Amino acid sequence: MTDTPFLTVDVARLDTNIGATAARARATDLQLRPHAKTHKCAQIAQLQLDAGAVGLTVATIGEAEAFADAALTGRRDLFIAYPLWVTEHKGARLRALADRIRLRVAIDSVDGARRLAAETADVDLEVVVEVDSGQHRTGVDPDQAGVIARTAVESGLRVVGLFTFPGHGYGPGDARRRAADNEVAAISRAADRLRDNGIDPVVRSGGSTPTIEFAGTEALTEIRPGVYPFNDAQQVELGSCDLDAVALCAVGTVVHRTGRRIVADTGSKILGADRPPWTSGFGRLLDAPDARITSLSEHHAVIDYPRDDDAIPELGARVRVVPNHVCTAVNLVDHLYAEAADGTSVRWPVIARGANS
Amino acid sequence: MTDTPFLTVDVARLDTNIGATAARARATDLQLRPHAKTHKCAQIAQLQLDAGAVGLTVATIGEAEAFADAALTGRRDLFIAYPLWVTEHKGARLRALADRIRLRVAIDSVDGARRLAAETADVDLEVVVEVDSGQHRTGVDPDQAGVIARTAVESGLRVVGLFTFPGHGYGPGDARRRAADNEVAAISRAADRLRDNGIDPVVRSGGSTPTIEFAGTEALTEIRPGVYPFNDAQQVELGSCDLDAVALCAVGTVVHRTGRRIVADTGSKILGADRPPWTSGFGRLLDAPDARITSLSEHHAVIDYPRDDDAIPELGARVRVVPNHVCTAVNLVDHLYAEAADGTSVRWPVIARGANS
Missing domain, CATH: 3.20.20.10 (Alanine racemase)
Incomplete structure (x- = not known):
């Protein structure tokens, strides 16, 4: 894995x-x-x-x-x-x-x-x-x-x-x-x-x-x-698409939990730090539309859940995080893991990563 | 060059x-x-x-x-x-x-x-x-x-x-x-x-x-x-250091000028997009302390100068831009260009770029 x-x-x-x-x-x-x-x-x-x-x-x-x-x-x-x-x-x-x-x-x-x-x-x-x-x-x-x-x-x-x-x-x-x-x-x-x-x-x-x-x-x-x-979290919040049309996410692990707050290892070095004032946070969770990433550092996404319920992920659980701005997220990695409907996965190289000039 | x-x-x-x-x-x-x-x-x-x-x-x-x-x-x-x-x-x-x-x-x-x-x-x-x-x-x-x-x-x-x-x-x-x-x-x-x-x-x-x-x-x-x-623009604005203690900057080219506004090619894919609410913009200019990066997209830093004067760079000029948060800027490149006092430059590889996991 x-x-x-x-x-x-x-x-x-x-x-x-x-x-x-x-x-x-x-x-x-x-x-x-x-x-x-x-x-x-x-x-x-x-x-x-x-x-x-x-x-x-x-x-x-x-x-x-x-x-x-x-x-x-x-x-x-x-x-x-x-x-x-x-x-x-x-x-x-x-x-x-x-x-x-x-x-x-x-x-x-x-x-x-x-x-x-x-x-x-x-x-x-x-x-x-x-x-x-x-x-x-x-x-x-x-x-x-x-x-x-x-x-x-x-x-x-x-x-x-x-x-x-x-x-x-x-x-x-x-x-x-x-x-x-x-x-x-x-x-x-x-x-x-x-x-x-x-x-x-x-x-x-x-x-x-x-x-x-x-x-x-x-x-x-x-x-x-x-x-x-x-698509990405910005497009969802702009009304351009629904969450279920988002095709890329960062897979992270819950490394900390305190009450209704969790921290995942999907920080700004994988999500990007884009956060226009009109967005509701630093990204969204694919499986928890009400949760919000309330702060983001390089290796920490602090995620707040609005209610006590069974859906708050436990320590060690994997979460799927939707970047605010997918273009800057992709530019941070060498490969995308492309998952087919049958669950198989292949690596697609990001051939122009960092090609800024 | x-x-x-x-x-x-x-x-x-x-x-x-x-x-x-x-x-x-x-x-x-x-x-x-x-x-x-x-x-x-x-x-x-x-x-x-x-x-x-x-x-x-x-x-x-x-x-x-x-x-x-x-x-x-x-x-x-x-x-x-x-x-x-x-x-x-x-x-x-x-x-x-x-x-x-x-x-x-x-x-x-x-x-x-x-x-x-x-x-x-x-x-x-x-x-x-x-x-x-x-x-x-x-x-x-x-x-x-x-x-x-x-x-x-x-x-x-x-x-x-x-x-x-x-x-x-x-x-x-x-x-x-x-x-x-x-x-x-x-x-x-x-x-x-x-x-x-x-x-x-x-x-x-x-x-x-x-x-x-x-x-x-x-x-x-x-x-x-x-x-x-x-150091970086955040440290300058926090008061941890002065601009003349900043040792890393993005070198960019002025690609557009309209009045007191210029656009340089140092966008968020080289500076990073970190922009805490207490900062005065998306980065600073090493040679123009009063100028501010008022908006930033992937390949565009929009820079506003407060006054009409001779110091506004012309089209094609090079500018030195200080990232807000240097950690995320470095993570965007494969090499740093290390310039010695005698003007010679060598490339230092960013050996852990993208090493998120």
Whole structure:
């Protein structure tokens, strides 16, 4: 028996989640380009491609290299959805990638576009402009997208469209719906600015797991959700899914019990420490929806149960803990333990773990 | 030039920090057993041992295995400061370790003590009882320590004392001093309970980076700080150190700038996502004490500067970002880039990265 803590994947639920989002994309005529930063795992990427994904999204050149190296069948088409500052060395890495696979990259500034162009002359890259739809992270105001796109084209880049990440959809109340509305408005406006500059925004990419339910099917051509194969405690608390749609959890052991409080060995070094203010704790228990992780340190998850009852696990018992944010949990381990419905388990390597640059 | 983001260590500052804490321990006649979960790095462990540490503290069997395998000179003495639930497999791992090095383990329950005893019969282990000094995580009420210690002895274990972690010293105001006072009270009381049961508490171990300044030198025999070789943004904000004593930072690149806001590529996958409510943000900038990381996602640190001035870095500039909690940052990378005063840099492997079990 594997020593705790470790991350386990329920493959039946994973299949269901991948199938459901693929079906949603087909039904709404949106191309699906899943964000592979969530799983960093070739086996899961293959399931997504087999279900009809047009390619993968990644966050870094390192992730792109890992998936380019993986023995995947299907379209070898990667989008690095990040406004890279392309140094000479990063330029060389992009050129090497573009020789092997179809590659799309991002810009969100005039200077960034010129830098990219300087390092990738004579390389066939698709370029998209990142638009800020309200998260106020990277991306430009929609009205600036035309100038940046035109500069890029004048620098020799092949601009094919736009993308945005409506990350402010991660919030309470109707944040998901409002962010999806913002996404439509921002992409539509930026698309007009590209057209004003004679550039056809063929690619209009958006979406995130919490917002794709409301994704604007007229404004967008593509969605890039990441979390949906697994789901996580954040998605449960946002209302994007139910607990029984969560396909990944950390298996831990109860090492301490005092009254209605237990401590499991699933600390922040396996769950990740993400804890937005709108969440109810540092994660959830798959088998105890009312329990809450009230504090978290590196190797201790302090879990409070609301009532005295028989369901409070005893010392030495195993518990299944759902991370708040699955992307950061997966990045902490070298393998996922993929459990089939018949109880057998295989190890899936996290091939892009730590591929931050 | 290494692609960003990566973690760099200022070796001169590291040496200073290691020397200062070693000197403090000597001056107060406390044994120093640094917690190696912070750095997970043989080179830094060696510096600590060379400076007089009596051994190392670790959090997991996996970390103990990594340091037992490392080619360290000095006393090979490891303390797993965690109330392990010792399964048959973990028992076998402990036995294998005890064959190779001097090993100390922890208990905090009668059942846990019996489990440990059942799996480690005829193995020479030091056993200490974990006491709760106010953090309310693991550890027992001081008055229960005697019963647990006696059960352990009756089960055949060799109980040598007590330990506590005053983790509630991580807080605003005078939390550090109060937690150190609680530590003295808890350890003193638990020591009396061991003596009541005929057990000499030879080892009375406490301490943490923010509390060692106030550590009770009568009550304690040993301190186990972890963060002090590096320091981090939390320690700066707690008042444990100044920014110029921070020896580790993430080097990132500015990928976006809008007004007084920049975005660097040092996201939570390199900094960690720890963000206690009493901190002023998700980390600090080594070269801009007034700037704050106001939001953090996996590959984006959004940094706000309070004033328009020349010091706001331009697109493409490199910035040095101090993680809130250095232990979780180090655990995200395979190597630290150790920079000597002459500007040369070597890679130090993070040998126990991900060793959670």
